[in-house]
Amino acid sequence: MKKEILTFRTVTYTYHTADGEITAIDNLTFSIGEGEFVAMIGPSGCGKSTILSLAAGLLSPSAGDVVCNGTVGYMLQRDELFPWRTIEKNIRLPLEIKKQDTTDHRVKAKALAVKYGLGEFLQSYPSRLSGGMRQRAALIRTLASDPDVLLLDEPFSALDYQTRLNVTQDVSSIIRREKKTALLITHDISEAISLADRVIVLTGRPAHISHMHEMDFGEIDPLKRRENRAFSKWFEILWKELNG
Template identity: 65%
Template sequence: MNENTKAILEFQGVTMNYHTPQGETLAAQDLSFSIYPGEFIAVIGPSGCGKTTVLSLAANLLKPSGGEIYIHGKKADGRYNNFGYMLQKDELFPWRTIEKNITLPLEIRKADTAENRERALSLAVKYGLGDFLKHYPDQLSGGMRQRAALIRTLASAPELLLLDEPFSALDYQTRLSVCNDVYSIIKGEKKTAILVTHDISEAISLADRIIVLSKRPATVLFVHDIDFKGIAPLKRRESPQFSVWFEKLWKELNV
């Protein structure tokens, strides 16, 4: 990364405490990392370590208990930022057509102009959903629904995508195909993305960099540059280096 390039998102010594009637839970401690334009970052860690907490903090859904979060070099203050959040399930509304699901963010943000609508729907056409815009979600396969969910997330032109295990509800074969689709769309649209996943193979096949978190309270153990940049996910899995990375990350998660 060019040293003159400014980070979109920075965590500096971020700590997160959850307060419940049962007491206080330290979810994250001294998290520090930066995300730069055009990167595809994967965050992995043991189950329950607080990976989703990282996305919630990035999205300003949670305020850190300590440390600072910066967006374009300025302290995050809880106000609106143009980040898109994609959940584990597609969460498409069954009573709305695919077209109306995709344009929903524009309606919510009061940005449903002809120009914005045309741009959003052109993405759907570009990535194979043009013939299904008048269909309803239950008429689409799981993979196509997830593709529609990503296009919906892109509809408001977010500068950073926050992906919370978006493939976890899919069967294995569909996951492989959708991973390829999502990678192609995100790289094709020159978007920056943070993927939270429990799947080491998924992280290696998609990411430019992988952030390895410790068990709870989550802290950054390692940050790895993955040397598959520009290579599609399915092709990465065929490389001898893939198994080398898998073994390395497996050991780091199981120390």
């Protein structure tokens, strides 16, 4: 058994507003082991983002426990690069926030950017980069503080189809090469199949787990997975479960 990095134990979360209360998540239990890539799919508005906020410690559960053995890095739908900072300074942002802005950490973050093809853009402002490159910069920023688990909140959904396939490929290979643990939430079934080691299917609100599957592709990258015969099999299964 691998070391567990992130564990949800019978987690329930309820939002309170003036109009009443909404239970977003109901009795959710799962865990993610070190180096594992887990994707969660569910109908839109089912409380997927709430799960990430709980994992990141931005919200506390109404009941149950969230245990995270390590630090988290959050990646959002849009790159959220700060337009007044150069790419290098954007990537350095988590270091500044976490008071780790030492020469050592800076050099590491910069090396990571260079390694993944952002070297020539380090002194550029985000507006000069394409959507795909910006999202890659956002990933490098997330990795700069060397988090133990990556929380990916539909990080490809704002990109056009062509770019999305490329960036998915990109992000997948970077995360696997850096041996990171990741939790991806998405409503895109094929994205989940092509990226994850394990796919968790959530029900509509209040969200709880309806199914869980290990993906049996082995070590092949997202585009190759899409060509694999098992891909359409999984797509059919997940489609039925999501709409069942």
